[in-house]
Amino acid sequence: MPMPADPLASGSLNARFSDRLAAAIDRAGVPACVGIDPVLDKLPPGLRSAPEPARAIHDFSVGVCDAVARVVPAVKFQSACYERFGDAGVAALRESIRHARSLGLVVVLDAKRGDIGISAEHYAAAAFTPPFDADSLTVSPYLGMDTIEPYLKHAGRGVFVLVRTSNPGSDALQNTRTEAGRTIAQLVGAMVSQLGVSHRGVRGLSDVGAVVGATKPADAAALRAAMPDQVFLVPGYGAQGGTVADIRAMIRPSAKAPGDMGVLVTASRSVIYPAWSSPNWQDDVRAAAKTLAKELHALQ
Amino acid sequence: MPMPADPLASGSLNARFSDRLAAAIDRAGVPACVGIDPVLDKLPPGLRSAPEPARAIHDFSVGVCDAVARVVPAVKFQSACYERFGDAGVAALRESIRHARSLGLVVVLDAKRGDIGISAEHYAAAAFTPPFDADSLTVSPYLGMDTIEPYLKHAGRGVFVLVRTSNPGSDALQNTRTEAGRTIAQLVGAMVSQLGVSHRGVRGLSDVGAVVGATKPADAAALRAAMPDQVFLVPGYGAQGGTVADIRAMIRPSAKAPGDMGVLVTASRSVIYPAWSSPNWQDDVRAAAKTLAKELHALQ
Numbered sequence: 001m002p003m004p005a006d007p008l009a010s011g012s013l014n015a016r017f018s019d020r021l022a023a024a025i026d027r028a029g030v031p032a033c034v035g036i037d038p039v040l041d042k043l044p045p046g047l048r049s050a051p052e053p054a055r056a057i058h059d060f061s062v063g064v065c066d067a068v069a070r071v072v073p074a075v076k077f078q079s080a081c082y083e084r085f086g087d088a089g090v091a092a093l094r095e096s097i098r099h100a101r102s103l104g105l106v107v108v109l110d111a112k113r114g115d116i117g118i119s120a121e122h123y124a125a126a127a128f129t130p131p132f133d134a135d136s137l138t139v140s141p142y143l144g145m146d147t148i149e150p151y152l153k154h155a156g157r158g159v160f161v162l163v164r165t166s167n168p169g170s171d172a173l174q175n176t177r178t179e180a181g182r183t184i185a186q187l188v189g190a191m192v193s194q195l196g197v198s199h200r201g202v203r204g205l206s207d208v209g210a211v212v213g214a215t216k217p218a219d220a221a222a223l224r225a226a227m228p229d230q231v232f233l234v235p236g237y238g239a240q241g242g243t244v245a246d247i248r249a250m251i252r253p254s255a256k257a258p259g260d261m262g263v264l265v266t267a268s269r270s271v272i273y274p275a276w277s278s279p280n281w282q283d284d285v286r287a288a289a290k291t292l293a294k295e296l297h298a299l300q
Numbered sequence: 301m302p303m304p305a306d307p308l309a310s311g312s313l314n315a316r317f318s319d320r321l322a323a324a325i326d327r328a329g330v331p332a333c334v335g336i337d338p339v340l341d342k343l344p345p346g347l348r349s350a351p352e353p354a355r356a357i358h359d360f361s362v363g364v365c366d367a368v369a370r371v372v373p374a375v376k377f378q379s380a381c382y383e384r385f386g387d388a389g390v391a392a393l394r395e396s397i398r399h400a401r402s403l404g405l406v407v408v409l410d411a412k413r414g415d416i417g418i419s420a421e422h423y424a425a426a427a428f429t430p431p432f433d434a435d436s437l438t439v440s441p442y443l444g445m446d447t448i449e450p451y452l453k454h455a456g457r458g459v460f461v462l463v464r465t466s467n468p469g470s471d472a473l474q475n476t477r478t479e480a481g482r483t484i485a486q487l488v489g490a491m492v493s494q495l496g497v498s499h500r501g502v503r504g505l506s507d508v509g510a511v512v513g514a515t516k517p518a519d520a521a522a523l524r525a526a527m528p529d530q531v532f533l534v535p536g537y538g539a540q541g542g543t544v545a546d547i548r549a550m551i552r553p554s555a556k557a558p559g560d561m562g563v564l565v566t567a568s569r570s571v572i573y574p575a576w577s578s579p580n581w582q583d584d585v586r587a588a589a590k591t592l593a594k595e596l597h598a599l600q
Contacts, residue, residue: 037418037419039418078415078419078422080413080415080419080420080422080423080426081419081422083390083422083423083426084422084423084425084426085431086390086391086394086426086430086431086432087387087388087390087391087394087431088387090383090386090387090390091386091387094386094387110415112413112414112415112440113380113412114412114414114440114462115378115380115410115412116465116467117467118337118339119337119378119380119381120380122378122380122381122383122384123380123383123384125384126380126383126384126386130386131385131386131387132386140412140414140440140442141442141473142440142441142442142462142473142474143462143465143467143469143470144465144467144468144469144470144471144472144473144474145469145472146467146468146469147467147469162414162442162443165416165443165444167416167417167443167444167446167447168444168446169443169444169445169446169447170443170444171444172444172445172491173441173442173444173484173487173488173491174442174444176478176479176484176487177478177479178476178477178478178479179476179477179478179479179481181479184473184476184484187473187476188473191472191473
């Protein structure tokens with residue numbers, strides 16, 4: 001696919017999140033996202049020995065961003081890995097997000113937040129203004145769509161609503177069928193799609209995206225039918241078993257450029273924890289990110 | 301109801317969470333919880349002018365705990381209100397939880413976390429060891445019960461799983477009926493009950509509790525039938541419209557002491573934001589907490 005010239009290719013928050021993301025994907029040529037889930041005992045040996053754990057995960061996170069910034073359009077930070085270290089960890093997360101955005105990376109804050117009313121407003125303010133100031137946030141649908149609306153009041157930002165995950169216990173709820181014969185995931189997908197209609201950008205994609213794990217292709221096709229305008233944030237590529245074939249079933253049929261595909265495929269462990277073989281660990285991460293990008297080029 | 305002498309009435313983490321909570325409720329004589337949701341512009345005038353917002357919410361939170369510690373057995377901290385202020389807010393939360401526990405209050409950390417595998421382990425470690433070191437945590441069921449198990453590996457701690465909420469948009473998912481004719485809330489309730497069986501204490505209550513809003517009594521009775529061993533954390537009493545009659549339908553039929561009722565009724569705004577009329581604002585909060593306790597005595 002040719003990469004279109006896109007007037008929204010800047011990172012300006014005057015553009016919708018979905019348009020900014022699509023433009024960033026077009027520039028990179030591939031809908032890839034590196035998941036940053038820092039865990040102390042997996043860090044490169046030189047960082048593992050830092051006296052302060054929060055310092056080590058900060059330096060690792062910033063170093064990963066530097067390594068992948070020209071290879072992929074987006075990074076996803078796993079909030080749990082930072083919260084684990086309390087306020088020091090949260091400060092490391094804040095600084096890492098700021099650094100990622102300064103490099104032009106689109107930031108997904110993977111915190112899976114969900115609460116009602118004023119609490120949702122607080123979570124939205126935390127995510128989308130300083131301190132954290134991320135481009136997008138993962139959120140939970142269990143409490144209903146009214147609990148997602150507060151996040152959409154922040155111009156230029158987006159959410160990814162949990163719809164379908166690949167963990168062993170996910171079927172018990174997400175795959176249960178309703179009276180009307182749909183699965184719960186499909187019902188939630190329809191709710192997400194409806195909520196997203198009034199938040200679509202010039203590319204036809206909505207600022208209300210969906211988290212959809214790389215599961216069976218039939219499942220993916222039904223969810224794409226339920227959510228024609230959603231960007232699917234697809235975790236679990238690579239180390240967790242997702243393949244290019246699994247993702248192909250999720251792509252919007254109308255896609256003419258990488259940014260129109262409606263997917264953002266995330267790999268974490270396979271990129272940030274490669275075999276450490278280079279004198280500079282960032283070279284190993286960059287090489288792994290390039291491998292990810294090359295594999296995902298096959299989607300086109 | 302008489303208050304039984306209870307060998308587990310200490311705060312020792314050698315006892316199960318459910319037994320510690322029941323003992324604390326027996327000591328207080330009432331299953332009441334004060335929700336601490338600090339919002340700057342509602343603080344007592346003397347605190348509102350603090351130069352650092354995080355300092356103001358810290359001082360308010362600590363002051364509320366001091367005011368209510370001899371009146372109610374438990375407090376619930378709304379994480380969003382602290383996260384709003386980034387690492388400084390998270391430090392305020394950490395200190396406030398430590399203070400509450402030092403006063404013998406059972407602490408619910410209301411953060412509604414939910415993630416898979418290793419990320420759930422990180423959230424559990426954050427909640428149940430330093431930095432936060434809370435007694436219990438609210439968690440989301442959408443990803444499945446396998447994502448709740450990591451929290452149960454921490455001895456002496458408990459979770460409250462979101463089952464039924466009272467916000468306007470909650471019906472769309474929680475009240476949808478499955479093929480089998482149950483509501484989604486009832487299905488999740490059955491999953492919670494099953495998960496909780498192997499985590500019951502000497503009182504017959506499980507460390508796996510449920511968040512159940514004060515909704516219609518018929519709804520509450522069906523959820524109690526689905527979850528005989530669960531402590532229901534009931535938000536929204538008072539300012540949000542819940543009444544004693546609504547809560548009565550949730551009480552376990554076998555209850556012989558306040559700690560056996562299987563409810564922990566939470567009031568936030570009506571207690572922490574009373575009309576400020578006393579020279580010392582904490583006297584107003586204490587009086588409001590006493591009113592809450594007196595009202596809930598009617599449950600017996």
